[in-house]
Amino acid sequence: MAWIVLIIAGLFEVVWASLLDSTKGFSRLWPTVGFLVTLGISMYLLSIATRTIPVGTGYAVWVGIGAVGAFLVGVFVKGDETSVGQVAAIAALVTSIVAVKLTAA
Template sequence: MAWIVLVISGLLEVAWAAALNASQGFSRLWPSVTFFVTLALSMGGLAYALRTIPLGTGYAIWVSIGVIGTALIGMFILGEGFSLPKMLCVVLIVSGVAGLKLLS
């Protein structure tokens, strides 16, 4: 159960990062509200997951899901540009996360 909560919390990290961008410096109400709600849920889920998952592994996976998700949103939705070197870096992150999961 902790692993499922950790993955959901990582996805919520992507949501709060996207909402933070959309809030335009907290000048827009609903993206700002979305940011704070998803941030609280993400942190709460991470705290729950870390009760049974080691800190280094859990935090690394949580952050990695956020990094991968926000990078993909930036490249494919926000038009920040796609390149093979960027995708290689995303693949390296995914490989590291998979390695952490397999070794824990």
């Protein structure tokens, strides 16, 4: 169950990270509210998951989900440019996240 909570926390991290540029330096109300709410939910769920999952493992997976997800939102939703090198690096990150999960005690 803790791993499911951690994955959901990571998905909320994707949302808040993707909203960050829309806040325009926290000068726009609703994107800022969305950012703060999803940030709070993400942190709360991370804290629940790390009751059972070691904090280093949980944090690594949470950050990885957020980084990969924010990258994908940037490319597929916001039209960010990317390169073969970036895609290879993201693939390596996904491999690392899976390895962290598979080797966790």
